[in-house]
Amino acid sequence: MSSIEALTEKPAPRKKAITSISGSAAVLEAFLAEGVDTIFGYPGGAIMPIYDALYDYQERLKHILVRHEQGGIHAAQGYARSSGTTGVVFATSGPGATNLVTGLADAMIDSTPLVCITGQVFAHLLGTDAFQETDVINITTPVTKWNYQVTDATEIPSVLAKAFYIAKSGRPGPVLIDITKNAQLQKFDYEGYTPCEHIRSYRPKPIVRKEYIKEAAALINQAKKPFVLFGQGVILGKAEKEFQAFIEKSGIPAAWTILGLSALPTDHPLNVGMLGMHGNYGPNVLTNECDVLIAVGMRFDDRVTGRLDKYAKQATIIHLDIDPAEIDKNVKATVGVWGDCKETLPLLTEYVEQKTHSEWLQKFKDYQAEEDKTVIHDELHPTTDQMTMGEVIDSLNELTGGNAIIVTDVGQHQMVACRYARFNNTRSNITSGGLGTMGFGLPAAIGAKFGAPERTVVAIIGDGGFQMTLQELGTIMQAEVNVKIIILNNRFLGMVRQWQQLFHDKRYSFVDIASPDFVMLAKSYGIAGSSIEDRKDLKSTLKKMLEHNGSYLLEVIVGKENNVFPMVPQGCSVSEIRLK
Amino acid sequence: MSANKQEFTITVYTENQIGLLNRIAIMFSRRKINIESLNTSPSEVEGIHRFTIVINETEDVVRKLSRQIEKQVEILKVYYNTNEEIIWQELALYKVPTDEIAEKVKVERLLREYGARAVVIRKDYTVFETTGQREETDRLVQVLEPFGLIEFVRSARVAIIKGSNSFHEKLKEFEETEPSEEVIENEFLDKQDEVFSM
Numbered sequence: 001m002s003s004i005e006a007l008t009e010k011p012a013p014r015k016k017a018i019t020s021i022s023g024s025a026a027v028l029e030a031f032l033a034e035g036v037d038t039i040f041g042y043p044g045g046a047i048m049p050i051y052d053a054l055y056d057y058q059e060r061l062k063h064i065l066v067r068h069e070q071g072g073i074h075a076a077q078g079y080a081r082s083s084g085t086t087g088v089v090f091a092t093s094g095p096g097a098t099n100l101v102t103g104l105a106d107a108m109i110d111s112t113p114l115v116c117i118t119g120q121v122f123a124h125l126l127g128t129d130a131f132q133e134t135d136v137i138n139i140t141t142p143v144t145k146w147n148y149q150v151t152d153a154t155e156i157p158s159v160l161a162k163a164f165y166i167a168k169s170g171r172p173g174p175v176l177i178d179i180t181k182n183a184q185l186q187k188f189d190y191e192g193y194t195p196c197e198h199i200r201s202y203r204p205k206p207i208v209r210k211e212y213i214k215e216a217a218a219l220i221n222q223a224k225k226p227f228v229l230f231g232q233g234v235i236l237g238k239a240e241k242e243f244q245a246f247i248e249k250s251g252i253p254a255a256w257t258i259l260g261l262s263a264l265p266t267d268h269p270l271n272v273g274m275l276g277m278h279g280n281y282g283p284n285v286l287t288n289e290c291d292v293l294i295a296v297g298m299r300f301d302d303r304v305t306g307r308l309d310k311y312a313k314q315a316t317i318i319h320l321d322i323d324p325a326e327i328d329k330n331v332k333a334t335v336g337v338w339g340d341c342k343e344t345l346p347l348l349t350e351y352v353e354q355k356t357h358s359e360w361l362q363k364f365k366d367y368q369a370e371e372d373k374t375v376i377h378d379e380l381h382p383t384t385d386q387m388t389m390g391e392v393i394d395s396l397n398e399l400t401g402g403n404a405i406i407v408t409d410v411g412q413h414q415m416v417a418c419r420y421a422r423f424n425n426t427r428s429n430i431t432s433g434g435l436g437t438m439g440f441g442l443p444a445a446i447g448a449k450f451g452a453p454e455r456t457v458v459a460i461i462g463d464g465g466f467q468m469t470l471q472e473l474g475t476i477m478q479a480e481v482n483v484k485i486i487i488l489n490n491r492f493l494g495m496v497r498q499w500q501q502l503f504h505d506k507r508y509s510f511v512d513i514a515s516p517d518f519v520m521l522a523k524s525y526g527i528a529g530s531s532i533e534d535r536k537d538l539k540s541t542l543k544k545m546l547e548h549n550g551s552y553l554l555e556v557i558v559g560k561e562n563n564v565f566p567m568v569p570q571g572c573s574v575s576e577i578r579l580k
Numbered sequence: 581m582s583a584n585k586q587e588f589t590i591t592v593y594t595e596n597q598i599g600l601l602n603r604i605a606i607m608f609s610r611r612k613i614n615i616e617s618l619n620t621s622p623s624e625v626e627g628i629h630r631f632t633i634v635i636n637e638t639e640d641v642v643r644k645l646s647r648q649i650e651k652q653v654e655i656l657k658v659y660y661n662t663n664e665e666i667i668w669q670e671l672a673l674y675k676v677p678t679d680e681i682a683e684k685v686k687v688e689r690l691l692r693e694y695g696a697r698a699v700v701i702r703k704d705y706t707v708f709e710t711t712g713q714r715e716e717t718d719r720l721v722q723v724l725e726p727f728g729l730i731e732f733v734r735s736a737r738v739a740i741i742k743g744s745n746s747f748h749e750k751l752k753e754f755e756e757t758e759p760s761e762e763v764i765e766n767e768f769l770d771k772q773d774e775v776f777s778m
Binding site for chain 1: 594595598599602603606610643644647648650651653654655656751754755
């Protein structure tokens with residue numbers, strides 16, 4: 001026996017009662033052991049044995065029948081994001097599996113923990129172009145944190161244990177397990193489920209090295225104009241309190257990426273707003289004036305940084321991230337702190353001096369005042385006949401008090417919602433950030449409601465994105481999901497139109513989109529709704545929507561050619577942000 | 581750190597898992613980087629595979645790539661090295677008509693000069709083998725071409741890292757569920773500029 005064999009030999013597990021169960025039942029047992037309560041899925045030929053087994057687990061596992069697998073995976077993403085647990089999806093082989101790809105890519109880039117189970121043809125048919133066979137493993141490799149094909153049922157308990165462990169640990173992400181039909185049917189001696197706690201080729205997080213914390217703290221303590229940028233890492237690390245303690249002690253103004261939004265209450269005195277292309281004026285301009293930039297759980301996406309060679313060149317950069325591949329990827333860090341921010345932030349807080357940076361903070365306020373005057377006032381209190389997206393969000397804030405979960409789709413309405421929605425609680429902003437998936441909003445809102453049933457969920461969607469996944473109204477109808485849907489209808493693919501106006505000489509190429517009668521459409525699904533165009537109806541209808549018992553669709557006709565400002569044009573530096 | 585492109589050899593220690601080759605290969609194709617050479621083989625540790633990949637890139641890109649590869653679940657460790665930091669060899673086979681060789685060149689001289697070895701000698705053809713670096717194996721191609729080289733093939737590069745320790749020790753660390761304090765976890769941060777791996 002070689003030394004390595006001796007090393008890997010594990011102590012014999014405790015004897016457990018052995019029963020014979022099918023591979024399908026083993027999948028469901030794994031779900032129960034992992035605390036799964038809701039599955040989003042769609043049946044089909046190659047996953048029928050699992051659905052057959054599910055018939056006996058209906059009391060313990062809620063299954064939501066979606067209308068399209070893409071809807072299923074976006075719902076699971078919404079679920080994962082609102083609940084802080086792992087979302088679970090079932091789909092069949094072939095088209096069922098390929099329909100998951102957009103959601104996988106979205107979950108991969110936005111670090112959302114998912115376990116997706118796809119059925120696959122019998123193992124002896126693999127590679128024969130069998131009915132509904134597709135090479136799911138190779139198709140999904142670039143968009144999964146891990147994927148694996150099971151052809152033998154005895155592997156199922158350990159593979160699923162690995163799947164859940166990988167999905168939720170470290171930097172979370174989607175995992176796909178493809179199970180051939182024979183493995184689903186195969187009976188085997190089941191020895192129970194043992195959760196996975198360690199994989200030798202995978203280190204989700206390192207031991208935090210204090211010397212880097214101390215180095216970072218020393219830089220922060222000397223800083224005159226320090227600036228914190230935070231992303232979803234704070235939420236994923238469940239480190240909101242630790243983060244708040246850090247900025248409060250160090251007195252540093254903090255700005256968020258759209259995935260970091262809601263980790264810090266909107267009205268926190270150190271919350272200076274949104275970063276990036278449509279972010280706030282101060283945070284963008286002052287990125288190029290600060291002396292120490294502290295990035296926490298964010299990855300310097302190009303929509304946040306603008307032109308990289310003119311990004312914060314004057315500043316010393318401290319980057320806290322759990323994923324070592326992110327440190328130095330886009331912006332070179334002076335000090336990289338590799339670790340879980342739940343652990344690194346309290347250490348950093350310990351070493352930083354108690355300070356206030358009132359003069360520096362005032363600069364943000366000055367820029368804010370200018371933005372208020374030039375942009376925000378007109379957006380929230382317009383004098384035009386037509387309504388603006390901003391005033392809808394503003395009225396919604398008043399009625400929800402900032403306590404609702406806001407789910408957005410992608411486009412102008414998304415930027416407006418992120419800019420103006422107010423949040424008191426974390427895990428309240430659910431949006432497709434990295435991938436920018438139109439059609440994400442409606443199904444994600446369904447999932448978000450299942451993930452946080454006690455909370456009000458409002459989906460804010462454009463007329464374009466809504467039409468990409470509107471089939472999920474059927475899911476809302478059948479599963480009686482209480483989500484409030486606001487369609488901000490400008491009768492255009494607004495964001496593309498805005499770019500065409502500003503950068504393509506107003507050549508409006510295929511952005512003029514017609515819509516069905518949304519209220520009548522909702523009605524056919526048994527969903528109450530109304531459509532408004534007049535400002536005087538806004539508050540009362542929003543109120544009616546929120547008070548309505550059950551789901552509700554509200555269409556608000558807004559100005560056709562409104563633009564989202566400020567804006568950092570592509571290829572420009574963040575400090576070249578335009579107010580109009 | 582040099583901003584110029586140069587040859588780097590990336591050594592990847594992995595679990596023996598189907599599909600890993602694809603997972604590694606797409607990291608390069610995604611960035612539109614051509615793989616000059618790729619070899620997979622067992623390593624010094626039983627059950628652990630070793631990929632040797634050669635690309636022409638800047639160190640900055642190679643470092644980022646290495647980190648992204650090492651991040652994949654079934655990858656244990658990634659090293660990258662310049663040619664100066666490794667001992668490397670490639671194997672080449674040449675098939676030539678025996679007549680030509682026997683008549684026009686002195687086989688003996690050839691074998692000695694290029695360190696070639698005749699693997700097969702038949703009436704109709706002879707197969708030579710050389711082991712060496714790219715320029716060496718290429719030179720013999722040039723020499724043999726006028727004599728009717730029928731077939732030529734060269735293997736991928738295999739490389740040994742000059743400054744490496746046995747992977748056994750590293751693996752022991754990885755196997756620990758709770759890594760001890762001695763496990764150097766942030767080693768890549770220590771040597772940001774001359775990093776050898778993440």
